[in-house]
Amino acid sequence: xxxxxxxxxxxxxxxxxxxxxxxxxxxxxxxxxxxxxxxxxxxxxxxxxxxxxxxxxxxxxxxxxxxxxxxxxxxxxxxxxxxxxxxxxxxxxxxxxxxxxxxxxxxxxxxxxxxxxxxxxxxxxxxxxxxxxxxxxxxxxxxxxxxxxxxxxxxxxxxxxxxxxxxxxxxxxxxxxxxxxxxxxxxxxxxxxxxxxxxxxxxxxxxxxxxxxxxxxxxxxxxxxxxxxxxxxxxxxxxxxxxxxxxxxxxxxxxxxxxxxxxxxxxxxxxxxxxxxxxxxxxxxxxxxxxxxxxxxxxxxxxxxxxxxxxxxxxxxxxxxxxxxxxxxxxxxxxxxxxxxxxxxxxxxxxxxxxxxxxxxxxxxxxxxxxxxxxxxxxxx
Numbered sequence: 001x002x003x004x005x006x007x008x009x010x011x012x013x014x015x016x017x018x019x020x021x022x023x024x025x026x027x028x029x030x031x032x033x034x035x036x037x038x039x040x041x042x043x044x045x046x047x048x049x050x051x052x053x054x055x056x057x058x059x060x061x062x063x064x065x066x067x068x069x070x071x072x073x074x075x076x077x078x079x080x081x082x083x084x085x086x087x088x089x090x091x092x093x094x095x096x097x098x099x100x101x102x103x104x105x106x107x108x109x110x111x112x113x114x115x116x117x118x119x120x121x122x123x124x125x126x127x128x129x130x131x132x133x134x135x136x137x138x139x140x141x142x143x144x145x146x147x148x149x150x151x152x153x154x155x156x157x158x159x160x161x162x163x164x165x166x167x168x169x170x171x172x173x174x175x176x177x178x179x180x181x182x183x184x185x186x187x188x189x190x191x192x193x194x195x196x197x198x199x200x201x202x203x204x205x206x207x208x209x210x211x212x213x214x215x216x217x218x219x220x221x222x223x224x225x226x227x228x229x230x231x232x233x234x235x236x237x238x239x240x241x242x243x244x245x246x247x248x249x250x251x252x253x254x255x256x257x258x259x260x261x262x263x264x265x266x267x268x269x270x271x272x273x274x275x276x277x278x279x280x281x282x283x284x285x286x287x288x289x290x291x292x293x294x295x296x297x298x299x300x301x302x303x304x305x306x307x308x309x310x311x312x313x314x315x316x317x318x319x320x321x322x323x324x325x326x327x328x329x330x331x332x333x334x335x336x337x338x339x340x341x342x343x344x345x346x347x348x349x350x351x352x353x354x355x356x357x358x359x360x361x362x363x364x365x366x367x368x369x370x371x372x373x374x375x376x377x378x379x380x381x
Contacts, residue, residue, distance in 0.1 A: 001180060001277040002098035003311040004044065011082040012092040013039045020360045024341040026302060028325060028365075029315040031345035036358045037315040038063065040345065041183065041281045043094050044313060046105045048180040048279075051152030051159040053172050056107075062185055071167040078111070078146065090148065101155035109148015109163060119143035123166045133168070143167055182275040184268060184282045203243055203266060205273035207231060215304070216269050220245075222296050223262050230255075230266075260288035268301060276308045286318040294324030302328050302339070319376050322368070331369040340365030342375075 006021035049055035091108035243255035
């Protein structure tokens with residue numbers, strides 16, 4: 001488990017080169033649409049995947065619906081490489097300095113075209129799948145193939161593994177490393193319109209820990225004063241469990257009848273517990289939450305993160321959310337300890353900044369607080 005102090009991104013997705021240093025305990029990632037905020041959070045995740053291609057696939061799935069019947073996985077994999085760096089060698093490189101030492105993640109290789117039957121033999125399909133594919137009329141005459149390696153470094157330990165993917169592969173096999181970095185995206189899973197029905201394993205940290213449970217209930221009461229407990233009850237099938245909210249009048253209500261705000265709060269709290277002594281990434285923290293609850297929720301999240309030794313990276317479009325987060329810094333008072341950094345990402349032309357199409361400005365929370373009006377104009381561009 002580690003916290004990162006700085007990060008360098010080279011040729012990853014839409015970012016050609018980006019270097020950001022001097023991270024803090026709470027890091028806000030802001031900027032215009034399509035400036036690279038989600039890519040920035042994905043880069044942090046990849047740094048902790050321990051060179052597992054299956055873990056890479058799971059990160060791809062966060063923003064792309066993968067169809068088992070087409071080449072969407074292969075296309076999504078190739079799209080991880082910057083479009084300006086695909087002439088001969090495909091390569092992207094991520095590097096970070098952490099409190100546990102250097103961390104690096106790199107994928108490099110070449111894309112080539114092979115005859116369909118040759119590509120089929122080197123694909124990740126099982127022998128039975130290959131035979132079925134060969135006997136069908138679906139095998140293309142020519143197939144794209146990526147041949148390269150994935151490299152991961154953590155401290156003094158370096159892992160390098162061979163990668164061979166074909167556009168016939170709809171998935172990859174292999175172990176998935178335990179998540180050292182937790183991630184909350186805008187929605188729980190691509191294709192889901194809301195936070196939907198949270199599974200048992202997403203709330204167990206809260207329900208199973210009396211201290212965490214009391215804290216969660218105290219926050220939920222700010223949304224609905226009648227809530228007195230959260231627990232699991234057996235469903236009608238007698239096997240599965242339902243997330244249940246108990247109200248002061250003794251009524252048991254399934255969590256699914258409540259809005260996304262309550263579900264997101266529980267989800268954030270649970271992920272904080274999972275991220276103990278590590279990192280939690282939150283994309284668009286304002287989604288599903290009315291701004292009137294920011295002042296009550298955010299301080300609780302930040303204090304719990306401090307208690308659990310969790311480093312936060314939070315992406316947001318909302319100036320109202322930024323204001324509420326800055327309030328935690330108590331900049332109206334004499335306070336030498338500033339826990340907040342605000343990292344603004346901005347796209348620039350190559351003429352403005354040679355070799356980079358995204359630049360970052362990293363300032364303290366106090367600087368943004370003192371220059372609120374100018375900063376609002378930047379965020380709302």
